[in-house]
Amino acid sequence: SQQGEEDPQALSIQEGENATMNCSYKTSINNLQWYRQNSGRGLVHLILIRSNEREKHSGRLRVTLDTSKKSSSLLITASRAADTASYFCASIQGAQKLVFGQGTRLTINP
Amino acid sequence: ETGVTQTPRHLVMGMTNKKSLKCEQHLGHNAMYWYKQSAKKPLELMFVYNFKEQTENNSVPSRFSPECPNSSHLFLHLHTLQPEDSALYLCASSQARGQGYQPQHFGDGTRLSIL
Numbered sequence A: 001s002q003q004g005e006e007d008p009q010a011l012s013i014q015e016g017e018n019a020t021m022n023c024s025y026k027t028s029i030n031n032l033q034w035y036r037q038n039s040g041r042g043l044v045h046l047i048l049i050r051s052n053e054r055e056k057h058s059g060r061l062r063v064t065l066d067t068s069k070k071s072s073s074l075l076i077t078a079s080r081a082a083d084t085a086s087y088f089c090a091s092i093q094g095a096q097k098l099v100f101g102q103g104t105r106l107t108i109n110p
Numbered sequence B: 001e002t003g004v005t006q007t008p009r010h011l012v013m014g015m016t017n018k019k020s021l022k023c024e025q026h027l028g029h030n031a032m033y034w035y036k037q038s039a040k041k042p043l044e045l046m047f048v049y050n051f052k053e054q055t056e057n058n059s060v061p062s063r064f065s066p067e068c069p070n071s072s073h074l075f076l077h078l079h080t081l082q083p084e085d086s087a088l089y090l091c092a093s094s095q096a097r098g099q100g101y102q103p104q105h106f107g108d109g110t111r112l113s114i115l
Helices: none
Strands: A004-007 A008-012 A018-026 A031-036 A043-050 A053-057 A061-066 A069-074 A085-093 A097-100 A104-109 B004-007 B009-014 B020-023 B031-037 B045-048 B053-057 B064-070 B075-080 B087-094 B110-114
Touching: A004 A085, A008 A018, A008 A031, A018 A031, A031 A061, A031 A069, A031 B045, A043 A061, A043 A097, A069 A085, A097 B031, A097 B045, B004 B087, B020 B031, B020 B087, B031 B064, B031 B075, B045 B064, B045 B075, B053 B064
Parallel strands: A008 A104, B009 B110
Antiparallel strands: A004 A018, A018 A069, A031 A043, A031 A085, A053 A061, A061 A069, A085 A097, A085 A104, B004 B020, B020 B075, B031 B045, B031 B087, B045 B053, B064 B075, B087 B110
């Protein structure tokens, strides 16, 4: 079954604005990760947040985790054209099995 | 450059052909993975190898046959594929299990089209 479900499926904003993407999941997690995928490329790991953390920052990225609601959000501040990509949340089942959502397709308009 | 190289980048084959996808990682990792990415479906894990041993087969049809001769190389042998097997096949690597969670590093994939 699909673990993560991202919302919205597609998001289009102006350069410089903030972009927020949400992810919901169904089962208990040890950690949740966010990945980016540029068109025609593989996935790139962005950030990992553990189940005992509520918020984590990395550069212009801010991730929150609410385990009571089984949800996470990824905020990209001061967006740039280069941020145009698909963004996926993923949780780990067992030792190594990453379970991905369907992703949010983000478009940054110049 | 992600440190994970996949070849070929594109492959078109008939349903009766036999072909192989190749993945090589230069990151010193001991775990390697195959994923399938289809349009409008979440990324699906297919196989996991740790120290050359297969540790996960996610109910993948036998027409997909993985091979991991060493920790740096991973192959996916294909034969008698179906049109629904057309997808982007992604390889990834990471430190092996038992070493704490490590993020996975992905190659750019092989775009496979079955005629």
